[in-house]
Amino acid sequence: MKAEAWIFGGCTIFLIFVTPVYWLITSASDHGGDWTGTSALTMTTLLTLMVFIYLYFHANKMDPRPEDRLDAEIADGAGELGFFPPYSWWPLWAALTLGLIVFGTAHQAWWLAVIGGVLGAVSLCGLVFEYYRGEHAH
The missing domain is CATH 4.10.860 (DNA Excision Repair, Uvrb; Chain A)
Structure with missing residues (x-):
């Protein structure tokens, strides 16, 4: 699950940079900024951060899945999936x-x-x- 955690971590980092840039670009207009879009981007940032933290700590407590191991064979993932x-x-x-x-x-x-x-x-x-x-x- 570390790969999934880092995907959400990368999205969080991206959104941390994009949100203030969005606010600055929209505040350059005559209306004083787009509160709706900035709020949505801020909440999206916090949600991706929340998922990243959960997956990161949960992945550290679990045994690695075959997808997470570099030495895994294809046969390691065989069997019933659910x-x-x-x-x-x-x-x-x-x-x-x-x-x-x-x-x-x-x-x-x-x-x-x-x-x-x-x-x-x-x-x-x-x-x-x-x-x-x-x-x-x-």
């Missing part, structure tokens, strides 16, 4: 109910938003518990 879920219809229903809630809220049809909330709770329960029953139960 659980990959099969197809699922629940994300579609969750997205449709979210769309129904947003549509009802935008048009101030609160009854439609409430119906979407109830259907959203059902679809969320189906999404969370889909591997506890049925064809793909564990």
